[in-house]
Amino acid sequence: MTTAIDLFAGLGGWSTGARAAGVRVLWAANHWPEAVKWHAANHTDTEHVCQDLHQAKWEQVPKHDLLLASPCCQGHSKARGKKAGNPQHDSSRSTAWAVVSALEFHQPEAGVIENVQEFMEWALYPAWLAAVQALGYQVAPHIVDCADLGVPQHRVRLFLVLTRSKAPLMLELHKRQHVPAASFLDFDAGRWSPIEKPGRAQATLDRVRNGRQRFGERFIMPYYGKGSGTTGRDINRPIGTITTLDRWALVDGDRMRMLSADEALAAQSFPADTLRPDNHRLTMHMAGNAVPPLAGQRVIEALLAAA
Known part of the structure; x- marks a missing residue:
């Protein structure tokens, strides 16, 4: 069975999608205790760590085939604006370097990085890309509307597919019929x-x-x-x-x-039995930051099929 780790795991969109794709997530990390608590509740067979991944001890992370990561997108997203010199945004953008550290230590066969498409406009993106390539990975950017993968939500995101191949691997992501909001509204x-x-x-x-x-x-x-x-x-x-x-x-x-919070999770394609906080605001925060599990599943399935 293919194994994976999940960086910046949040509520577990990547992990839930990976599990549905037949991948075992061995280890997941996030810096926010509340997110780790609920990720652990939904993924009881995964080892969890609550830490800033800049200080991660990669030698303590299990060997894996696939790295999954969603570095903080707030510093890139146009939704919140980008004020020059904003220390919080600078810190958010720098989380992407933890991916490089993890790749360098474990050298998995592949990785998939999810973010907003403005990630590629980051001033340090060329340096980040060069670092990933120096580690032996080809990088194939996919800009995807998750609605085209069957998620009942228009959500355009960047999926960077990292592979140890001779050329960048462009996945065959078959366009699905759009699912209406009426499917989850009550x-x-x-x-x-x-x-x-x-x-x-x-x-x-x-x-x-x-x-x-x-x-x-x-x-x-x-x-x-x-x-x-x-x-x-x-x-x-x-x-x-x-x-x-x-x-x-x-x-x-x-x-x-x-x-409602349950409708927001359904719009993100989380399973109906997903455990979550009773607090509406916390759930909405986690839902809004998550990778739609179905989108993650489709991307991983396409990657495994192409490997």
């Missing part, structure tokens, strides 16, 4: 409130009105930000990108509510 659950109530922002009311004109009585809309504009989205298509904060609102006639 209009009989959740905490609804009247749309017309004191204090409701005019911008929200405008979004509702515009959404009704296009989609009728039931639709999804961004509750804040520019998002998909002010007209919302049809529930018969995938939802927009799940973020770490409450972003999407459901409208049903004269009532509305925010997306």
Whole structure:
């Protein structure tokens, strides 16, 4: 059986996808105790470490065939902006170097790195790429909308496939039929409130009105930000990108509510029996940062098929 380790494991999108692809995840690490707690609850046969991977002792990490990693993307993502000289963003970007350290020590046969596509615009990306290549890996970038892999969510992400091959290995990622948001939305659950109530922002009311004109009585809309504009989205298509904060609102006639944590996890393609915090905010944070398990599974399956 193919074995793997999961760096920056979070709630376990990579690990869950790997398990579904028939890969055994031997070891997983994250710096946030809460994430490690819930990853461990869902992956009881995986060894867990809570640490800053800049200080990782790679000799204590089991030998593996496949390295999976999702370095912190906040320093690259346009969603949060990139202010020059922001120490927090600099620190976030530097997490990618832990991947190089792990590759250097264990030299697995392959690796897959997930991030936002702006990762390749990082000023140090050429140096990072050169370091990976110096270790004997070819690097094949794949920019993928996870909806094309069967995830009920439009989520464009970069998957860097690292292989010890003569040329970069471009995977055959077959485009699946899009799965609608309606597949996971529950209009009989959740905490609804009247749309017309004191204090409701005019911008929200405008979004509702515009959404009704296009989609009728039931639709999804961004509750804040520019998002998909002010007209919302049809529930018969995938939802927009799940973020770490409450972003999407459901409208049903004269009532509305925010997306629930369980719906956010389903939009990310986590199994229904995934264990998670009772705290809504914590779950949303973990869900928004995760690799969609189904996307991870499809990428790993394509990699194993090509190997």
